[in-house]
Amino acid sequence: MARPTRARVDLAAIRHNYAHAKAQAPGARALAVVKADAYGHGAVAVARALAPVADAFAVACTEEALELREAGITKPIVLLEGVFEPSELAHLDSARLTPVAHNREQLDWLCRARPTRPFQVWLKMDTGMHRLGMEPADFAAAHARLADCSHVSEIVLMTHLACADEPEHPATRAQLACFTAHAGGLPGPRSIANSAAVLGCPAAHGDWLRPGIMLYGATPFGEAHPSAAALRPTMQLQSQLISVRALDPGEAIGYGGRYVCQAPTRVGVVAAGYADGYPRHAKDGTPAAVNGKPSRVIGRVSMDMLTVDLTDQPDARPGDPVQLWGDAVPANDVAAASDTIAYQLFTGLSRRVPVSYRDDS
Incomplete structure (x- = not known):
């Protein structure tokens, strides 16, 4: 391999950046987001490096999760896009995966599942990004339906912020207000904060953080931000x-x-x-x-x-x-x-x- 172009990844820096995320909200747990091959850094290597300290991992799809399981990763793994078809339900059971539910079809599949052990579900609300998520007016009913499923052990309530990388953008306050209005009375842990919100929006921290790009040493902000200054390039x-x-x-x-x-x-x-x-x-x-x-x-x-x-x-x-x-x-x-x-x-x-x-x- 004589061609000199190569990439070098610093696993200690990734652990440092994960610890920095946790330090922003000491009472919260954090998903280490390793989708898309850990943002090009190598999902298996990154997950193995983080496994001793990470509370859980997050990927986009079942295929990414199974790669981690086959590599020996035993921590919980959340599927951020949920399952794409009912046949994937078997993997939720056999590989102990945690799905996100963001539409009624997924709710139907999850409620009809017959797993050998209960599983956690992350229920997503669309508070204004208009990409994935239940309509706010339908969220309580979706939560109640999952709560009635004997094989659902816990429901984590989540949403995703569209403009958290612009700290003064009014959309973030509007999304948080929407989430509180429609999920405020429901039981279960909350997860709102992506990397930008972890670093710049304490009101969004909740119970589960979702650091992604910050794990890999890049700031989510367009301008210098004091909380991002401690990130290490990876x-x-x-x-x-x-x-x-x-x-x-x-x-x-x-x-x-x-x-x-x-x-x-x-x-x-x-x-x-x-x-x-x-x-x-x-x-x-x-x-x-x-x-x-x-x-x-x-x-x-x-x-x-x-x-x-x-x-x-x-x-x-x-x-x-x-x-x-x-x-x-x-x-x-x-x-x-x-x-x-x-x-x-x-x-x-x-x-x-x-x-x-x-x-x-």
Whole structure:
């Protein structure tokens, strides 16, 4: 495996970020959200690292949950989208999975189930995001129906916030008020807070937190936030320079000649591109680090390569290390310069990029 592009994941940093989530609400438990292969970090490795400390895990679907069970993860696992068809009910029983119920059809399936042991259900209300969830006016009746099922051991009441990453957005207050109005008198633990609400909205903390992106060291906020400052980066995407050349003013770089040198420019070619998961739409000026020093992308990202400005690094040579995101180059900054979000950077990492793990705890 001579190609130098690779990702390195810091498992101790992920545990630190989970502990930071718990510290925001010391009385609450927390689901470690490891859906989408733990946001591209490797669900099995991440879950094994968190298993000694995590209260439970959350994934999107049964397939993701079964992968964790087969890897030896025994903690509770919540299916955030519930089951998609009745045949999955057998897995709830055999693999001890916890479904979310967000529509009447799922309620029908769950109430008709005949498991060998009772199971917990997370009942979701749509308080304004208008994606998944029971209508607020139907929520109490749905809760009562589940409560009448002898095989339902506990009902967790949940909703999801649409604008918690904008701390002053009025939609969050409206959603919390809706949830309280329609679930306030019902028994059961509450779960509202995603990463942004864990860090920025104590009123949403409830009984179960749901930290996701914050586990992986990226802030959910568009601007600096004091509670997010303690997060540690968990993934470094690294490569190397494979070519260095000097260009004169007026010379263009890469496909379409998007970047034209305005002065004598040293240009480094990096062995990484959009086929590795680096964003094709990264703009000129997107940050990178060469030899640990600041650099920037210049020219259009291609499938296997991108180009960086080495004018301020006269000694840079082929073989020198390049960090594309990580502790020296925040993923949020790369995402912002590429009109995307850190979630997409992490989950878009290509399978041709080898991933290694460190755990310095």
